Amino acid sequence: MDLLKDTVLADRQIFVEEVVGELLTRKGLTICTAESCTGGLIGHLLTQVAGSSAYFKGSLVAYHNQIKISELNVLEELIVSCGAVSKEVVCAMAINAKKKFCTDFSVATSGIAGPGGGTDEKPVGLVHLAVAHKTGVEHKKCLFGDKNRSDIKTASALTALKMLQDTISSF
Amino acid sequence: MDLLKDTVLADRQIFVEEVVGELLTRKGLTICTAESCTGGLIGHLLTQVAGSSAYFKGSLVAYHNQIKISELNVLEELIVSCGAVSKEVVCAMAINAKKKFCTDFSVATSGIAGPGGGTDEKPVGLVHLAVAHKTGVEHKKCLFGDKNRSDIKTASALTALKMLQDTISSF
Numbered sequence: 001m002d003l004l005k006d007t008v009l010a011d012r013q014i015f016v017e018e019v020v021g022e023l024l025t026r027k028g029l030t031i032c033t034a035e036s037c038t039g040g041l042i043g044h045l046l047t048q049v050a051g052s053s054a055y056f057k058g059s060l061v062a063y064h065n066q067i068k069i070s071e072l073n074v075l076e077e078l079i080v081s082c083g084a085v086s087k088e089v090v091c092a093m094a095i096n097a098k099k100k101f102c103t104d105f106s107v108a109t110s111g112i113a114g115p116g117g118g119t120d121e122k123p124v125g126l127v128h129l130a131v132a133h134k135t136g137v138e139h140k141k142c143l144f145g146d147k148n149r150s151d152i153k154t155a156s157a158l159t160a161l162k163m164l165q166d167t168i169s170s171f
Numbered sequence: 172m173d174l175l176k177d178t179v180l181a182d183r184q185i186f187v188e189e190v191v192g193e194l195l196t197r198k199g200l201t202i203c204t205a206e207s208c209t210g211g212l213i214g215h216l217l218t219q220v221a222g223s224s225a226y227f228k229g230s231l232v233a234y235h236n237q238i239k240i241s242e243l244n245v246l247e248e249l250i251v252s253c254g255a256v257s258k259e260v261v262c263a264m265a266i267n268a269k270k271k272f273c274t275d276f277s278v279a280t281s282g283i284a285g286p287g288g289g290t291d292e293k294p295v296g297l298v299h300l301a302v303a304h305k306t307g308v309e310h311k312k313c314l315f316g317d318k319n320r321s322d323i324k325t326a327s328a329l330t331a332l333k334m335l336q337d338t339i340s341s342f
Contacts, residue, residue, distance in 0.1 A: 033211075033232075039218025040204075040211030043232045047210025050286055050320055058238040061204075061214045061230035063223075067272060071229070101238060115221055149221055 016161040017045040023168045024055035029104040031164070033059040034072055034097035036084065037111035037127060041157040057101045062093065072096045085110050087128055087139050094132035105168060106132045107160045111142075113152045127156045131167045138167055187332040188216040194339045195226035200275040202335070204230040205243055205268035207255065208282035208298060212328040228272045233264065243267045256281050258299055258310050265303035276339060277303045278331045282313075284323045298327045302338045309338055 024031060033042045043059035046052055062068040065084050069076050073096045074089055082088040094108035111127030118124035125145030131138045140163055144152045195202060204213045214230035217223055233239040236255050240247050245263045253259040265279035282298030289295035296316030302309045313330055315323045 035211070035214075037218075038215070039223075039227075040206070040214025040230050040232065043206075043211030043234075044209070044215050044324075047208075047234065047284075047324070048321055052210075053234060053288075056210075057235040058242070059211050059230065059232035059234075060242075061211065061232070063214075063218065063230075064228040067229040071231075071271070100242070113218075117224075150219055153215075153218070 015049075016158060016165055018049055020046070020161055020165050020168065021049040021052055021055065023165065024105075025051070027168070027171070029168065029171075030055050030057055030102075031105045031107070032057045032097050032101035032103045034093040034106060034108040035059060035061045036063060036068070036090075036093070036109055037113045038109045038153050038157045038160070039063060041153055042107060042109070042160055045157060045161065057103050060097055060100070068093065072100070083122065085112055085122055085126060085128060087130075087141065090128040090130040091132075091137045091139055094130035094137055098132040104134065105164065107164050108132075109156050109160055111144075111152065111156055113149045113156075115149060125152055127152065127159075129156065129160045129163055131160070131163045133167055133171065138163060186220075187329060187336055189220055191217070191332055191336050191339065192220040192223055192226065194336065195276075196222070198339070198342070200339065200342075201226050201228055201273075202276045202278070203228045203268050203272035203274045205264040205277060205279040206230060206232045207234060207239070207261075207264070207280055208284045209280045209324050209328045209331070210234060212324055213278060213280070213331055216328060216332065228274050231268055231271070239264065243271070254293065256283055256293055256297060256299060258301075258312065261299040261301040262303075262308045262310055265301035265308055269303040275305065276335065278335050279303070280327050280331055282315075282323065282327055284320045284327075286320060296323055298323065298330075300327065300331045300334055302331070302334050304338055304342065309334060 098106035114124030285295030
């Protein structure tokens with residue numbers, strides 16, 4: 001969690017969305033997002049950057065499971081067997097959004113922002129993140145159980161953007 | 172602009188997304204968003220409220236015109252003849268999103284957040300908003316030309332949420 005160590009949530013010194021924007025612009029590549037627990041926050045952060053329309057095509061915020069199925073083509077059986085908050089579902093969301101929006105990269109989130117909805121197996125603060133690229137998909141599991149709802153969303157969005165930065169840098 | 176008079180952008184006293192959430196919960200109704208210039212901010216604000224998964228189904232952020240056409244079924248001829256930032260396009264976005272997400276209401280935004288992209292006819296800060304409901308669609312044209320990019324996005328999102336509040340209240 002180098003990112004969160006270096007960037008205080010409320011008063012960040014490093015704007016990862018600007019770094020991501022610079023990388024995408026320099027390489028002439030495009031991005032979209034498929035968001036569940038972040039609710040649109042990643043798209044909001046990406047579009048805070050002037051000129052982001054050159055590389056950001058859009059987002060599918062699939063908050064309800066039915067939208068994950070109907071709009072992101074996630075298989076219902078996958079949600080039933082693994083749960084919406086799982087590596088399998090978040091990777092499918094990222095892969096399918098990249099295809100749907102015809103972008104070079106996509107980033108996806110699925111987690112339990114709380115305060116309700118947690119279980120022993122999947123507690124509040126559990127978040128799965130994925131970044132899809134031309135040769136596959138990266139995944140990360142995070143536990144933000146010490147934070148409140150708003151900070152879980154922010155930490156998820158910033159960690160996802162840092163994953164995106166690292167992935168774009170490697171191409 | 173009563174909303175913006177009562178609610179300082181950076182330190183709001185009234186959280187319109189909580190009022191909207193309370194109204195939707197009380198009436199057992201659902202909502203989605205179709206966002207262009209706000210980039211996902213309305214979805215983010217709606218999901219800051221605990222329990223919002225009961226009424227918020229999701230968002231389609233159609234930042235690129237191609238996504239407005241392919242994902243929101245806005246007619247290409249409408250974008251060519253009226254421009255993406257127009258009453259006609261934002262109303263089509265709201266109506267089509269409501270249908271796509273199978274919700275009772277939808278809210279849509281299309282505007283020029285700047286600092287680039289403005290013209291004499293359509294200056295930076297011009298924003299069209301729409302709220303679709305069961306009997307039609309409400310539209311509002313706003314001019315936020317005295318604000319910067321980030322504040323144009325925030326003012327658009329808050330004004331749209333206030334429109335939504337007024338519309339839901341009237342049913």
